[in-house]
Amino acid sequence: MDMILDDKTLDDNVESFFSHDSGDPRDKVGLSTDVTKGFKFSEIRVLPASTSKVECCHFSSNGKLLATGGHDKKVTLWSTESFTVNSALEEHSQWITDVRFSPSMLRLATSSADRTVRVWDADNAGHSLRTFTGHSASVMSVDFHPTKEDLLCSCDGNNEMRYWSIKNDSCAGVVKNAMKMRFQPRHGRLLAAMAENLVYILDVETQVGKLELQGHKSPINSVCWDPSGEFLASVSDDLVRVWKISSASKGHCIRELNHSGNRFNTCVFHPTHPSLLIIGCYQTLELWDMAENKTMTIQAHAQKVSALAVSSDNALVATASHDMVVKLWK
Known part of the structure; x- marks a missing residue:
C-alpha cells in the first residue's frame, strides 16, 4: 500500500487554538487550561463510577446518558444533567470490556470477559433484551452499525469478529483476525x-478487507473515527497515527505523533474542534493540535486512562480510568 506523509491540515478552515510561542510544545498544565482565544478544557465533574478499575465509557446519541463499565462486572448509566445514577446493569458474570449506545435509539450493547454480548433498552434496563453467545474468548469490543439498527458487531481475544442480527437473535457472519473494531460513522460502509x-x-x-494500514511497530491499543468518517486515528504505546480514508480504497497517513515517555492508550477527536485529538495515557491526557503539531499534557487521573468518550450535543468529554472514577471535561 502506498503510504504518504502529507503536510496538509485536517481542516484548512480550522484555526489553531494552541499558543504560537516558541516554548516547549509539551507544556504541563493544570486541570483547567485556557489555551488561546477562548478555548478552554476544564474538569467539571468527578463520578465515583466503580469500586474497581473502569475500562469503558460511552455517551448516548443525545448526550443525556453516559454509560460506564469495568471490573465490578456491571454497567452504570449516569444522567449528564443531574450527574446521578439512572440505573445499573448487572447480568454479566465477568468484567465489562466495552459499552456502546446505538446511534439511532436508546439501546446499548455491552461486552464482557464472560464471552457474551448483551443488548439493553436504556429506558428500561432491568433486564437485557438479547444475549449473544458463540465467542470462544473474552469479548473485547462491541459496536452498533450507525444506520442499520439490526446490525451489531463484536470482537474477541482470539481475533474473531462476529456480526449479529438483533432482530433474529443470531450470528450473521464471522471474520477472522480482529480483536477490536469500530464502525465508520454516518454511513457505516x-x-x-x-x-x-x-x-x-x-x-x-x-x-471483505479493502485496506491494510501499516506503520505501527507495537500492538495497536485502540482506534477512533472522526465524526465525518473520513479520518481514522490509531494508537499504540509509542505512536499515534491519523489516516485519511478515501472512497477510492486508499488510506494515507497524514499525521503521526511519537510519545515522549508516557505510553499512549486510547484517543478520541474533540467534539467541537476537529483538528484536536485527545489521547489518554498513564495518568495524563495529551491534547494534540494536529494543525500546528503541538501537544499539551494535562494531569487527569491517578492511574491509566483506559477509555475516552465525547458528546457533540453538549460538548462533554469523559475520561475513564483504573483509579475507579470517571471525569467529565468541557
Whole structure:
C-alpha cells in the first residue's frame, strides 16, 4: 500500500487554538487550561463510577446518558444533567470490556470477559433484551452499525469478529483476525478492525478487507473515527497515527505523533474542534493540535486512562480510568 506523509491540515478552515510561542510544545498544565482565544478544557465533574478499575465509557446519541463499565462486572448509566445514577446493569458474570449506545435509539450493547454480548433498552434496563453467545474468548469490543439498527458487531481475544442480527437473535457472519473494531460513522460502509500492529479497513456489505494500514511497530491499543468518517486515528504505546480514508480504497497517513515517555492508550477527536485529538495515557491526557503539531499534557487521573468518550450535543468529554472514577471535561 502506498503510504504518504502529507503536510496538509485536517481542516484548512480550522484555526489553531494552541499558543504560537516558541516554548516547549509539551507544556504541563493544570486541570483547567485556557489555551488561546477562548478555548478552554476544564474538569467539571468527578463520578465515583466503580469500586474497581473502569475500562469503558460511552455517551448516548443525545448526550443525556453516559454509560460506564469495568471490573465490578456491571454497567452504570449516569444522567449528564443531574450527574446521578439512572440505573445499573448487572447480568454479566465477568468484567465489562466495552459499552456502546446505538446511534439511532436508546439501546446499548455491552461486552464482557464472560464471552457474551448483551443488548439493553436504556429506558428500561432491568433486564437485557438479547444475549449473544458463540465467542470462544473474552469479548473485547462491541459496536452498533450507525444506520442499520439490526446490525451489531463484536470482537474477541482470539481475533474473531462476529456480526449479529438483533432482530433474529443470531450470528450473521464471522471474520477472522480482529480483536477490536469500530464502525465508520454516518454511513457505516466501512469498519476499522485492529489486530496486533495492523489496522484493517473492511467493507461492511461484503465483509471483505479493502485496506491494510501499516506503520505501527507495537500492538495497536485502540482506534477512533472522526465524526465525518473520513479520518481514522490509531494508537499504540509509542505512536499515534491519523489516516485519511478515501472512497477510492486508499488510506494515507497524514499525521503521526511519537510519545515522549508516557505510553499512549486510547484517543478520541474533540467534539467541537476537529483538528484536536485527545489521547489518554498513564495518568495524563495529551491534547494534540494536529494543525500546528503541538501537544499539551494535562494531569487527569491517578492511574491509566483506559477509555475516552465525547458528546457533540453538549460538548462533554469523559475520561475513564483504573483509579475507579470517571471525569467529565468541557
